[in-house]
Amino acid sequence: MLLSILIPTYNRAKPLKKNLYMIEKYINENDLIDDIKIIISNNCSTDNTKQVIDQFYNQTDIKADRYSQNDNLGLEGNALFVLEKADTEYVMYLSDDDFLDENYIVNLVDKLKSNKEFYCVLPSIQPVRPNGEYMNPGRDMEKNSKTYEKGFSNCLENSWRGHQLTGVTFKRDGTYASYRKNNVSNIYPFIYFVAYNCLRGKTWHLTDYPVEVTVAIQEDKDWGYEEDGLISEIFDNYKKLDNITSLQRSKLELKMLDTQTFRYQMYLSKGINHYLKALKNIEFGNNTSLLTRLGFPFLAFKYLSKSALIKFLRLILGNKYEKTKNKFKSFIK
DSSP states (O other), rough: OOOEEEEOOSSSSHHHHHHHHHHHHHHTTTTTTTEEEEEEEEEEEEHHHHHHHHHHHHHHHEEEEEESSSSSHHHHHHHHHHHHHHOSSEEOOOOTTOOHHHHHHHHHHHHHOOOOOOEEEEEEEEOTTTTTTSSSSSSTTTSSOEEEEESSHHHHHHHHGGGTTTTTOOOOTTTTHHHHHHOOOOSSSHHHHHHHHHHHHHEEEEEEEEEEEEEOGGGGGGOGGGTTTTTTHHHHHHHTSSSSOHHHHHHHHHHHEEEEEEEEHGGGGGGGHHHHHHHHHHHHOOTTTTHHHHHHHHHHHHTHHHHHHHHHHHHHTTTTTHHHHHHHHOOOO
């Protein structure tokens, strides 16, 4: 078979059920039964996920492998488990509560059948609320589909997109072994998978058929992100990546920080002290490279609003702020 759709799942029985039968429909109606299989790993769910999987498995005519964990492996562990179980040339990750466009699957299979030089395929993203309402803006929906040649430029442009796992497709062979060999361990292994495959083959950024990504209700979402936006987790992927220079590693880190400013800018809503603490954790994190430490402060302050910048200066200068401001005004005059 050409492609395995990997679904690590936990306690989302209702969207999982919708997903499984939707994929089954796509495969049957487009004559892809000899091309695509599904691998599902139930990460010790406490709802009726097991019953949903068993019912689907017992009635479907498409190829499906099911696994039920006795203990919760964590997000990374379950994602690695389904990857290790795959035996097809390509694999695609699918979150249990995100949904693929039928045309995305059909066009992807057609492309991978005809051109084995592609090592990675990445989708555009349409954010969706749990009630089905579309949110804007999406990610890359305004971009034209594009092919990137293998190498660092490809990796720099696309590796950060791996933070959103749904629809991410790549060549299986060597990927899991590289991750394990380099002792990578974080909750964003998909960034490593994308980076690794961008370096060794072409990438197709297929933007014509956005995948629907369910966005948690903000009041229920943990915006704490361990006080650094989980950036140390992301940077672990770049720190362990083979065949890149120190400068290239720093470029990858700064690209991610520039494209995902929300990971540290969100702390401004809690006050400048929280923002500075987040910046400190990024600056002095174990996985932050030296060159990024030098360049990041300029990037962080670039996005400060005028009011936030004033608060920052007042915090730093204290009683000297007003005197400095007045001297600056006199200098301008």
